[in-house]
């Protein structure tokens with residue numbers, strides 16, 4: 001027997017986009033239901049992003065979920081770019097008056113879930129057969145089967161597709177245009193119980209491939225290596241990973257602090273932008289509509305930004321009956337998504353090595369020298385990295 005219920009906004013996916021949307025809607029008194037195919041434990045443990053733009057930090061604070069972020073986040077003034085045996089600092093605080101903050105996506109997801117559940121919000125974890133219908137009507141329906149096998153139908157005013165790149169929502173938009181670029185490399189990422197031997201992130205271009213030194217806390221490092229696109233994790237023993245990291249970050253008198261590796265994965269790299277991000281009563285947000293290669297740290301920031309724009313648009317639509325922001329939603333989000341897409345492409349192309357391409361090698365080195373010596377070029381990088389045009393939730 002199908003259980004029927006009603007809410008104002010049905011949200012597919014409990015990632016950063018769906019959770020942030022639900023939190024912001026609740027601040028306006030708008031009820032929502034989140035349906036998520038994974039368990040809560042899985043969502044809270046999925047290792048992904050870690051670098052937050054200044055605007056994302058401000059938005060999490062303004063939404064009332066910044067307490068642990070303020071206590072545990074690591075504020076950085078800029079990043080290091082390493083190439084041809086040099087390590088140069090680009091200081092965002094000096095160049096554009098903004099900083100960035102390391103605070104793991106796992107922690108943001110935990111904070112947002114805790115906030116929703118404490119306020120009596122509904123998140124249906126471990127849902128199956130998730131489907132959306134009636135998006136061209138004023139009463140779309142979100143249906144799913146709960147973890148006990150009971151089928152549900154939730155009547156909604158609006159559905160938010162926040163279900164990531166492999167979700168179901170994007171395919172429901174008729175006449176969708178998608179633009180894509182794939183790259184011939186991937187990132188092997190590790191998490192290690194090792195205090196970072198750097199105060200800020202290092203983006204290193206080495207002739208054997210790119211490497212990124214990031215962190216999660218004063219005790220935990222997060223490191224990435226460029227590997228071929230079709231690489232298998234089996235080819236990378238812990239010893240081989242550390243040796244490759246030492247080589248790609250090498251500077252005289254300095255080394256990468258090593259420790260127990262607690263997580264290891266390979267992520268393919270792709271740029272993908274699809275629009276429009278709205279059809280009828282269905283709105284897409286985050287990775288459901290666009291993904292960027294991780295270099296430049298834009299994905300999570302874009303997902304949170306879309307949620308902010310959508311929350312403002314849905315507040316106006318559902319509380320005031322004004323469709324102006326809802327009608328502008330797709331264009332507003334795609335404009336920012338394309339800026340981030342171009343920046344991520346720029347950061348990736350400047351630092352990742354193609355085999356046997358000496359023209360590209362020399363052009364990359366020229367670009368790296370330019371962004372680390374010209375204040376104009378450094379300012380452009382700083383403005384984009386720390387967050388260009390971050391949206392604000394008008395409350």
Ligand code: FAD
Nearest residue numbers: 013015016017037049050051163164286287298299300301
């Ligand atoms: P997701 O986080 O993918 O959430 C979607 C949710 O929907 C998931 O919980 C999924 O289980 C659920 N779902 C899927 N299908 C269904 C369905 N049919 N029914 C119900 N639920 C469903 N970004 C940054 O900004 N900074 C970084 O430093 C950074 N580093 C990264 C490093 C790596 C290695 C990777 C992989 C990504 C990184 N990103 C980074 C990108 C960032 O993690 C993503 O952009 C972000 O997770 C997008 O959030 P989202 O809510 O849109 O989607």
Ligand code: DHB
Nearest residue numbers: 049050051214294296297
């Ligand atoms: C991290 C990931 C990135 O892609 C990046 O550019 C910076 C930081 C991270 O996981 O910490």
